[in-house]
Amino acid sequence: xxxxxxxxxxxxxxxxxxxxxxxxxxxxxxxxxxxxxxxxxxxxxxxxxxxxxxxxxxxxxxxxxxxxxxxxxxxxxxxxxxxxxxxxxxxxxxxxxxxxxxxxxxxxxxxxxxxxxxxxxxxxxxxxxxxxxxxxxxxxxxxxxxxxxxxxxxxxxxxxxxxxxxxxxxxx
Numbered sequence: 001x002x003x004x005x006x007x008x009x010x011x012x013x014x015x016x017x018x019x020x021x022x023x024x025x026x027x028x029x030x031x032x033x034x035x036x037x038x039x040x041x042x043x044x045x046x047x048x049x050x051x052x053x054x055x056x057x058x059x060x061x062x063x064x065x066x067x068x069x070x071x072x073x074x075x076x077x078x079x080x081x082x083x084x085x086x087x088x089x090x091x092x093x094x095x096x097x098x099x100x101x102x103x104x105x106x107x108x109x110x111x112x113x114x115x116x117x118x119x120x121x122x123x124x125x126x127x128x129x130x131x132x133x134x135x136x137x138x139x140x141x142x143x144x145x146x147x148x149x150x151x152x153x154x155x156x157x158x159x160x161x162x163x164x165x166x167x168x169x170x171x172x
Contacts (some may be wrong), residue, residue: 006100009110010055011064019048020064034075047071111169118168122161129157 009015023044030040047070051058058066100108119127128147133137133154140158144151 006055008054008058009051014060015052015055018060018067020050022064022067023048026071028132029068030071030075034079035074039075039078044073046074046120114169115165118165121168122164126157126161126164129154130161133158 009018026047027037027044029039030043031037034040047067048072050061051067074144119130123124123131132143132146135141138146140151140154143154147154
């Protein structure tokens with residue numbers, strides 16, 4: 001209660017009531033949205049701390065939306081930061097740990113470029129089925145259900161993709 005003047009949600013009883021009414025649903029919202037209960041607890045606590053810091057500026061009828069907005073923005077900022085950290089880690093480990101010869105690194109990069117080009121040359125149907133299988137790790141029957149086609153059609157698409165990729169990459 002340090003430097004809050006009365007007004008907004010600065011009255012301790014009112015703030016306590018808002019906490020009691022909103023804390024659980026805010027935490028659940030964050031868990032459902034971002035899937036991490038530990039971070040949801042932290043973000044909920046941070047949102048209420050921010051509400052208390054700005055209690056004089058937030059009227060009672062706006063407290064709920066203020067809490068959800070603050071918590072959601074903080075979670076999105078953490079996700080964006082995590083993406084930056086991961087991208088940096090991938091870039092530095094890929095370039096810093098190279099013990100291979102420069103020729104090997106060049107050939108590997110050239111192969112990667114050709115592979116991406118070859119995948120890009122597949123038909124949409126082949127590319128979709130192939131990537132769902134190889135990247136997402138989905139089984140043929142799962143792909144068939146998602147694409148609403150038969151398992152045989154999935155087999156044919158992936159087989160055609162492999163033949164095309166072998167032909168394209170075989171020229172390397």
